[in-house]
Amino acid sequence: MKNRLKVLRAERDMTQADLANELSVSRQTINAIEKGKFDPSLPLAFKMSKLFHLSIESIFENDEAKE
Amino acid sequence: MKEKKWNMEVRSNTKKLKFWSLLWMVSMAIATFGPMFVWPENTVLNVLAILINLGCGGGMILVNRKLINSLDELQKKIQMDAMGIALGVGVVGGLGYSLLDQTNVITQDAQISFLVILISLTYMIGLFIGKKRYK
CATH class of the missing domain: 1.10.287 (Helix Hairpins)
Incomplete structure (x- = not known):
């Protein structure tokens, strides 16, 4: 699943470690999500949505929906 | 915090x-x-x-x-994948090893310690691969 996490993080001048700390996950998890290697759970996606004040759809792009 | x-x-x-x-x-x-x-x-x-x-x-x-x-959820997934593989290898490998003993293909009696070593090594390799994959 593609996402805008890296861009959103950069806009807020946050490191992966900062974001990981805000979301109570490891830096490795943030890195894997940014690279599209791992899809976050719904609760984690909601946490991101709340943190960036954006809807989940505007952070994540569902590849299957495009097809 | x-x-x-x-x-x-x-x-x-x-x-x-x-x-x-x-x-x-x-x-x-x-x-x-x-x-x-x-x-x-x-x-x-x-x-x-x-x-x-x-x-x-x-x-x-x-x-x-x-x-x-x-x-966290990724770490749990890595653990679960490694444990799943270790369990599978343990059951399949353990029963295969037991068959080798029962059918006298191997001369020694089957040792439980070999099974423990097999499961431990498989689990560690699974963890290593999982950490590498999501690095």
Whole structure:
């Protein structure tokens, strides 16, 4: 699943470690999500949505929906 | 602050698991070598040493469960994948090894320690691959 996490993080001048700390996950998890290697759970996606004040759809792009 | 709290919990649970694992290993050594070198043919002490070993093992299992519950979702997935492969290899490999013994293809009796080593190695390789994959 593609996402805008890296861009959103950069806009807020946050490191992966900062974001990981805000979301109570490891830096490795943030890195894997940014690279599209791992899809976050719904609760984690909601946490991101709340943190960036954006809807989940505007952070994540569902590849299957495009097809 | 919240994150640090999360990290601290994982670290604390890891330390607790190290402690209980060490305790279990020591109790296993006592239960194994005690009857050979310290108290030959004393059933009461044998049973006591085994009960202590089982108790330490139970503590280790509970702390391991607590540690896994405190991990984040990716870390849990890596653990689950590694444990799934280790369990599969343990069952398939263990039964295959047992068949080799039953059919006398191997001259030695099947040893449980070989199975434990196989499961441990598979679990460690699974963890290594999982960490590498999501790096």
